[in-house]
Amino acid sequence: MARTPVQAPGLRIGSLRGVPIFIGRSWLLIAFVIVVTFGPQVRNALPDLGGVAYVVAFAYVVGLLISVLVHEAAHALAGQWRGFEVHQIVADLWGGHTSFTREGTTARSSAIVAVVGPLSNAVLAVIGYAALQLDLPDVARLLTAAFTWANALVAAFNLLPGFPLDGGHLVEAAVWGATGNRTKGTVIAGWCGRVVTLVIVAVLLVWPLINGKTLSLVSTIWVVLIASFMWFGASAAIARGKVTGQLGTVPLGDILRPLAAAPVGSSVAELPPHDTVLMGDDGQPEGFVVAGSAMAVPMQNRASTPASALLIRPSGPWVVQLEDDGNSGGDLNALVTNAAQHGQVAERTVVLQRDGQPLGWIARDDLIRAVQSALQPRRNP
Template identity: 30%
Template structure:
């Protein structure tokens, strides 16, 4: 079983395939989109194909599939560029308002952030131009209608995604620009997030001025759509701002400074004696050595406290230790976001810290990290 198969899918999503090791998921809300697109295109389809009957709805759903395949191209361009820069890509999810590419971590330079962000809109605009070029060579009728609609839709998606506000791609482009100018990625996120909030307000108010702009008065569905899009933009922008405010406090978290001194004890030593030796040595944690003298486990503090004192002389210290998996061994100099990501990848209550030469530096306790983070607020 591959790693992507082992990952659990978010509720309400269906995996439809895998491209380059990246799961492609579809949210159940897409069915609503397909039905809505089929309903809205039905009159135009019937106009170019008189007598098509209920086939107009089938054709509308087929168009919705083609449209979301072009959205998939947009998201795949993000994914491929991210992977080119060494960033793991977990999944691509197609949803009601388009798609999202889940990338683990972020580009390490403003230039890479710019490229990963801008490649999606460029792809959509490129697809739209290709369909525009096909217009003169396709016959009149349903095929030309599909080509024209796909051209317009992709051009709109590409241009709108360049609006400089998070969570749109243009917001990440703006973030990269501010990051490059100020040298502060968190400031870039906050600026782009506030621009995203402004964009959300403008979208929400657009139906009020729609008639002078488009020549068509707003109808109830215009207000509903504007509200949905504005809510999506405002929520994404707000989440980005809050995330930046949290993440700019992360550099203060340094594993070396938060580590507890560790005492190494034999695996068969009675727990009571191990605790006594740790107290005598003023060590805050215990690590267990196997018969060859190698570290085999980290003693779990909660398990020690849960063991009654009258039983501790009869319990081997190894019975309250967690095996040291690769994810539980961290570089003693790890700090900030890399530290948090490492802890998120392998959740645990204790981690073994090692020096570059492999020597044991100490044990990092998750509760200590949480308290240190809370103290930075």
């Protein structure tokens, strides 16, 4: 299936088990800010360095980049282990992120993938602490100390219980596991993220001001940026959870149309009198045969004419495989997610069950109407 080309998020620097790794364009901005702010601190701590202090600050930036990539690599590797489909790893303005084209279907898997990121930073912090016990040169000791504290802080910060942090995924997984409802977990973790944001602002900004302490402009800007990132991420999670819940009110059976299956090597004479998906030897759909299209082939030629001669391969993401039994409203979310990832809705979407067997097919207009109906504000009678 062809996929619409998407602009790369930055400079590709390698891959991990087939997952591309990028340094985002925004990372250059954060690297510059860190060098500018950390450089004077290095010069104050080690006056003999002079201008070389900024080179040391850049080395610290490289250390942070390594920490971010280790964090995201942990997410990616754990995701692959738990059956996630990992799309890419990106280091960007806010540290980094690992994106998935398909996530796991259990709370346990979600929790495992979430927790390994902060744990990897905790391990780096322990390694850094062990290195500090050695007799290191002044510059190496300064960098190691900064590296250690940064990883300890990142580990602790990411475990705070609220979206968009890894701790938010742990809250979501906990609620999901306890109630069986992931959507509820998403909304609760989003609200927890808002609460955590308010606490951060109160502790780092409001409380010092109340006690008469003067905050530097740089510190104030950092707190505001972090709080903004947290608030918008938490709000997005709440909105996502609500939309997912609304889509879940539409039973998939309401828009699913009957679909038969036949081997791709079948003849036209062997086709059932229904819409049919032709399955390849590898068990994957090869294309779609519309009911009644066999009428275009003379009766005497149907046994010798391959069914593939009538095959239609829809453009766009025309095959979706479900992760559950196909009867829950969550399946509609799978279809919407598939369309969103590819930026388009196929004219016909073939829906497969978890075991790969065809469940039915959905017309584009039916899917669009179902989504519009689900998202339409409900009016009280």
